[in-house]
Amino acid sequence: MEAFIHSDQFPPEDEAWRSRLQGLDPKRYAATRNHLNGAVSRISPYLTHGFISLGDAVNEIRHRNRLNRDDKLFAEFAWRAFFHHVWTNKDEAIFQDLRPAIANVSYAMELPADIREGRTGIPAIDLAVSSLYSAGYLHNHARMWLASYIVHLRHVHWKAGADWMYSHLLDGDLASNHLSWQWVAGTFSTKPYLFNAENVSKYAPAEWGCQKTPLDTSYESLEQMAFGAGESDREAFLKLANYSQQKRPALEEPVLYDSPPVSMLAGLSCPVFGATRMNLGESDIVEFVHPWSLRADSLVAGFEIQGPYRLGVIHLPWHARWPWSYRRWQFVLSRMGSLCDAIFVGNAHILTGLVPTNKKYYVVTDLGARQTQDALAPLNPRVLKPDPLFAEPEFFCQSFSKYFRAVTESKRT
Numbered sequence: 001m002e003a004f005i006h007s008d009q010f011p012p013e014d015e016a017w018r019s020r021l022q023g024l025d026p027k028r029y030a031a032t033r034n035h036l037n038g039a040v041s042r043i044s045p046y047l048t049h050g051f052i053s054l055g056d057a058v059n060e061i062r063h064r065n066r067l068n069r070d071d072k073l074f075a076e077f078a079w080r081a082f083f084h085h086v087w088t089n090k091d092e093a094i095f096q097d098l099r100p101a102i103a104n105v106s107y108a109m110e111l112p113a114d115i116r117e118g119r120t121g122i123p124a125i126d127l128a129v130s131s132l133y134s135a136g137y138l139h140n141h142a143r144m145w146l147a148s149y150i151v152h153l154r155h156v157h158w159k160a161g162a163d164w165m166y167s168h169l170l171d172g173d174l175a176s177n178h179l180s181w182q183w184v185a186g187t188f189s190t191k192p193y194l195f196n197a198e199n200v201s202k203y204a205p206a207e208w209g210c211q212k213t214p215l216d217t218s219y220e221s222l223e224q225m226a227f228g229a230g231e232s233d234r235e236a237f238l239k240l241a242n243y244s245q246q247k248r249p250a251l252e253e254p255v256l257y258d259s260p261p262v263s264m265l266a267g268l269s270c271p272v273f274g275a276t277r278m279n280l281g282e283s284d285i286v287e288f289v290h291p292w293s294l295r296a297d298s299l300v301a302g303f304e305i306q307g308p309y310r311l312g313v314i315h316l317p318w319h320a321r322w323p324w325s326y327r328r329w330q331f332v333l334s335r336m337g338s339l340c341d342a343i344f345v346g347n348a349h350i351l352t353g354l355v356p357t358n359k360k361y362y363v364v365t366d367l368g369a370r371q372t373q374d375a376l377a378p379l380n381p382r383v384l385k386p387d388p389l390f391a392e393p394e395f396f397c398q399s400f401s402k403y404f405r406a407v408t409e410s411k412r413t
Contacts, residue, residue, distance in 0.1 A: 012335035044171035055387030118251035121244035136170030152226035293364035312343035348375035
């Protein structure tokens with residue numbers, strides 16, 4: 001196995017996530033999960049975009065393997081659920097410091113060019129940026145290294161890095177991404193996450209190695225830099241980045257799109273609508289399919305005799321705030337085109353004047369689609385929920401340990 005994952009390894013098809021779950025061994029996962037070439041699941045794009053729910057994913061694994069609350073793999077699913085629990089309770093606050101940042105450290109609000117260009121001179125960082133751009137995917141350990149370097153060694157605010165990484169991820173989940181960055185930064189944890197060259201050598205292939213770079217130092221020295229001391233040591237990272245910019249070609253950062261590329265829409269097999277009235281066919285039932293509910297089997301079909309008309313919805317005001325790479329648009333739209341009878345692209349608020357009012361409307365709930373669902377509210381759609389991993393606690397849990405106890409103590413999960 002290689003540390004680099006290519007974008008064509010994430011086809012927008014059910015067979016992709018199903019075969020990965022079928023081949024996932026919880027014991028091998030636990031033993032190798034920290035290694036960049038470890039036996040991890042690589043199903044995160046399919047979870048993010050609702051091909052499958054967390055609950056369904058766990059059940060799929062349990063068809064073939066023992067998996068309970070003590071397993072590392074189960075804990076990783078639980079962390080994702082916890083991040084969404086925090087988002088449910090904190091809403092927009094997850095985009096701000098949830099705990100005080102390190103005192104007396106001034107963080108830049110812009111990501112330096114050498115980081116965007118993959119020219120820091122730190123192999124683990126530059127290769128991580130290259131993988132992010134080329135595949136839209138990074139192993140979680142590489143994400144943590146990249147975040148730690150940006151926040152603690154370059155003193156860039158975590159949100160600048162989190163927004164940038166999210167925009168290029170195929171599996172970009174706002175809760176998981178931004179709260180993970182806060183965990184690294186120490187604004188959602190009790191201490192900052194740090195790493196050094198020895199840590200990289202232990203878990204990454206040789207070409208990622210950082211020996212004889214400023215990262216080849218002790219954790220005490222790195223902690224001093226993170227807390228604003230050790231300026232001479234920090235200066236070594238800046239000098240290496242300046243030298244690397246002079247000696248190495250820059251990586252080309254993928255273009256971001258705040259709306260689907262027109263050529264991509266033209267290639268879909270189903271019709272695409274804007275501000276024009278739509279004929280939703282003979283069915284009395286319409287299911288809104290958004291980018292976070294791309295499951296093949298309609299939840300509506302579970303309790304309605306007649307199958308629904310599936311209308312894809314791309315709510316452009318959301319994407320004006322959170323643009324995507326071409327690769328992610330391709331992943332989402334190719335899947336949506338295969339599922340839907342038609343796709344609407346525009347401000348979903350105007351759908352109330354474009355669709356018949358004598359039909360039953362349904363929408364699958366997801367935090368990532370909150371703005372879309374708010375826009376559809378005047379149509380009074382019935383909200384459907386995919387199988388969750390846990391029932392939502394009745395109170396807010398500040399930490400993962402409290403959350404995990406709350407959702408598992410009532411019965412053996």
